[in-house]
Amino acid sequence: MNKLPCEVVMDLIPLIKDHVASKESEELVRAHIRECDNCRQYYELLEDTSFDDQKVIETIRHKRNLYLTFILLAGVITGYQLSLSYYMFINVWIMPVIGILCHMIKPVKTYRLALICAAVFTVLSLFGTLLQYGIDDGMILSTLAIFILMFVLIMIGKLLAMLLHYAWKGRWK
Incomplete structure (x- = not known):
C-alpha cells in the first residue's frame, strides 16, 4: 500500500x-x-463541525417571521393612513394581503395574528378619531364596525393563502 x-x-x-x-x-x-502519532493527535484535536440542522432552520424561520411581522405592521399602518384619505377603499386590497402575510408567518395560529392586526388598526383609527373629533356617541359602534370589517378582510386573505397553498402544494398541511 502506498504511504500517504x-x-x-x-x-x-x-x-x-x-x-x-x-x-x-x-x-x-x-x-x-x-x-502516525502526529496525525492521530491532529485528528483528535480537530472538533467535529457538524451543524444542528434544526437549529439553523429555526433561526432562518425566526428571521423570516420577524421580517414578515414588520411588513405586516407596515401594511396595517399604511392601511390606516390610506383609510384617512380619498383612497380608503384600497384597504379592500391591503387587508387581504395582510391576511396572506399572517398565513405565511403562522399558518395555524393566523386567527390570533389577524385579531391583533385588526385590533391595531382599530386602535389607530380610534386614536385618530379621538384626536380629530373628540368623543362622539357613535364612536364605539363605528370602531366595532371597523374592527369587524378589517378582521373579515384579513380572513379573506387567509382563505386566499390557504387556497393558493393547496393549489401549489396539492395537499393540506
Whole structure:
C-alpha cells in the first residue's frame, strides 16, 4: 500500500470530520492515523463541525417571521393612513394581503395574528378619531364596525393563502 504523506492526510482530516470525503479516502486516512502519532493527535484535536440542522432552520424561520411581522405592521399602518384619505377603499386590497402575510408567518395560529392586526388598526383609527373629533356617541359602534370589517378582510386573505397553498402544494398541511 502506498504511504500517504502527513500533509495530505492533514488536508483530508477536515473533510472526514465533515463527512464529505469518500469512503476510500476515509479508509486511507484512518489506516494512516493508526500508524502516525502526529496525525492521530491532529485528528483528535480537530472538533467535529457538524451543524444542528434544526437549529439553523429555526433561526432562518425566526428571521423570516420577524421580517414578515414588520411588513405586516407596515401594511396595517399604511392601511390606516390610506383609510384617512380619498383612497380608503384600497384597504379592500391591503387587508387581504395582510391576511396572506399572517398565513405565511403562522399558518395555524393566523386567527390570533389577524385579531391583533385588526385590533391595531382599530386602535389607530380610534386614536385618530379621538384626536380629530373628540368623543362622539357613535364612536364605539363605528370602531366595532371597523374592527369587524378589517378582521373579515384579513380572513379573506387567509382563505386566499390557504387556497393558493393547496393549489401549489396539492395537499393540506
